[in-house]
Amino acid sequence: MRGLFRVDRARVDALNAIDEAITLATLPDDTAVEAGEMVATVKIIPFAVAAFRARAGRGRGARRGVDARRCIRSAPVPSASC
Secondary structure, eight states, rough: OEEEEEOOHHHHHEEEEEEETTEEEEOTTTEEEEEEEOOEEEEEOOOHHHHHHHTTTTTTTTTTTTOOOOOEEEEOTTTSSO
């Protein structure tokens, strides 16, 4: 099954701005994809997260509650809206 990957670039950028050690990368918006194809990946650098939080004076769970599912979305073709 083919579909159209839709992504809200502003939300991805906002998620990526939360912490320098966490990165969400996606395919470009409006990319045709096949079922099961990877459309996004998250990279977390645990040592960098700990160091960044220590420099910023934040405790261990300072950035909890971020839901990456709200930052990306997909819609099957031929849906006109997402």
